[in-house]
Amino acid sequence: MSSHPSPFKSKGGFSRVINAARYSFRGLRAAVRDEAAFRQELLLALILTPIAFWVGQTGAQILALIASLVFVLVVELLNSAIEAVADAISLEENPFIGRAKDLGSAAVLLSLLLAAGLWVVVILNHWHPML
Template structure:
């Protein structure tokens, strides 16, 4: 029994172009509907160039910028979970609430990882041995 979705594309260059378009739609939706995403983008717009400037090696630059991109990725996934949960029910449902809380926890852990990464890279330069 073939249960594939009629909304799934089959492949090729057209699929790649469409997937890119869907990704842009997703970024636009997150920007329009998610204040946390807008705040994190604003922070990333400031901190990514700063991290690229402050990093003294390619690895440091990758760590400082990459961890901020990771925050945005996790925020997008959290927003997707929240939107799906709200589409299912806006009433109180313990499992939907748990899903939202877990998504929020993932964002928090990623923000803590970002802060720890920046501290690990930059603090040794300003603190005496």
């Protein structure tokens, strides 16, 4: 491990906040531009967010519904980052890179199942409060 500090590490202060915001928006733009799965999940989130205000009966339910959508997007961003790094390392078949990509994909699947489960429970509770 090198004892030299990374030239890419921020120095702190207000400029760090500005740079961090710039990098974050650059990442979001890249995800929208280059990642089909992220675009699909973002479209789903944009459609479902207003519905959360109709289906959710409390502020906590509305927040949970929207948070589940944001969680899916966050996990998809992390999965895309893993895939980008893996592809930068090698495009040749490698069992460790393949496993990393599969694990990222599994994380996305679990986040989608969690969000779907939450939405189903809240929607059922909307029409049948006894459930």
